[in-house]
Amino acid sequence: MLELTDVVAGYGSTTIVQGISLEVAQGECSVLVGPNGHGKTTLLRAISGLIRARSGRIVFDGSDITREKAEKLVERGLIHMPQGDLVFPDMTVEENLLLGAFPRAAAKRAKQRIDEVYQIFPRLLERRTQRARTLSGGERRMLAIGRGLMGDAKMIMIDEPSLGLAPVIVDEVYRQLRSIVESGMTVLLVEESVTRAQSLADSMHLVENGEIVRSSKGSELLDKQAIRATYLGVSE
């Protein structure tokens, strides 16, 4: 579904992603783990076209999207749910969700989609006429994810869904993510919390200094040693 070859990206004169190659198969949940500031978010921004990749190739659903604009990628079905709460603060929950179905093709199915989203996130239904800025952090995160599901998503990229949330809320968000993953959606998840991510992942990749230093598949996933070495600087 998504194939990266040697992608390099950064801001201004700083290169952050130092050549990452990665493949996410259809229906798979792939997780990028690793400490903050090592290029996971920048990689997602380069894939979704918010910034241009310096070099390398990005192929999505059979076509080269390396130079594609962010808004066009949404129409192709690649949805990026960014870090933090990038909701529209002065719009209601429902308006936020409807904007998630902005592309014309998606707009036609918006009515049906919104019911599906409310089914996954019943709290959003309770809050539908409230302004997004009045929601709690967890609800805003749910809104951001729900809004991403409003488009014709073939694949979603989620950036740190647990960031800054209380553990009990994270549990709830993860339960909802699991139901999305189990519905067969292709997912690329960026997460700092390894144990959380492990519960969802089909494959995991450890990102360090803008490179993937270790990958693993299936049940073995990443061994604790490698993770500890990266997070704590303890050598193996």
Place this chain on the structure above:
Amino acid sequence: MNLVLQTLVSTLVQGSMLALITIGMSLVYGTLRVLNMAQGVMVMVGGVAAWTFVSGTGLSPWLGMIVAVIVAALLGMLSYGVGISRLIGRAGVDFEMTAFISTFAIASIVQNLVQLIYGPRQKDFPVLVPGRIQLTEGVSITWQQILTAAIAIAALSLLGLFLTRSRYGLAIVAVAQNLDAARLMGIPARRAYVLTMGLAAGLAGLAGVLLAPVYFVSPGMGDLPMLQALIVAIFAGLGSTRGTIIAAYIIGFVQAAVSIFWSSTYAMPVLYALIVVVLIVRPFGIAGKPQEARL
């Protein structure tokens, strides 16, 4: 009593007019983060376009109003394409400041072109509806004033509906509230920018036609409205549409009250003093929020 009534009438007319001119600046600042110094010139372009149409064809000034809105809107979009779009996302360019200067250049070019073609002479423009009605003994209001307020309020209401109900209206608001999130929803930011610039200029053009019978049509007819719009925009807090409307009526009221109870000579100085106070006490205006640079 009469003076109070007169002040209120004047506030309504002047406030609606100010809101009509300034709302475009707020929209443009909200979505593009550009302080658009060409807004006054678009007022003038509206007046000139309507005058050219009416004096050239002899048709109704109402049609002239439609022509004015279209001409100003097109010019607004053109000025985006020529003066602003190329600056977006350029490395090493302070977008807000450069675009601000760019709009100055646009204003200056357009104003001088108009002067070159039409000359500096003031031109008469017919009132849309003649006559006046007597409110009480000594206080009357012209139909032109009533019409000005009514059309301005109608245009603002339509704009409000557009921004909250329509696909592209919501897109503009989304871009204003969070650019990255909007792009990730598939909202074409550049199309929203063009549309915003067109809307802002179109509304200014409409204001130009409404002002034309009062101020006459001349290359400089947008200068005073520009100054007033700037005061309203700063008072409101740049980018806030609701704040702009409130601020427009407050400024309209202050201007009317000072003119009527004191002297019209002091109306502008008092407004300047008010702005200085606002800038000291609440530098981001009554409804604005401190904002970061973005493009």
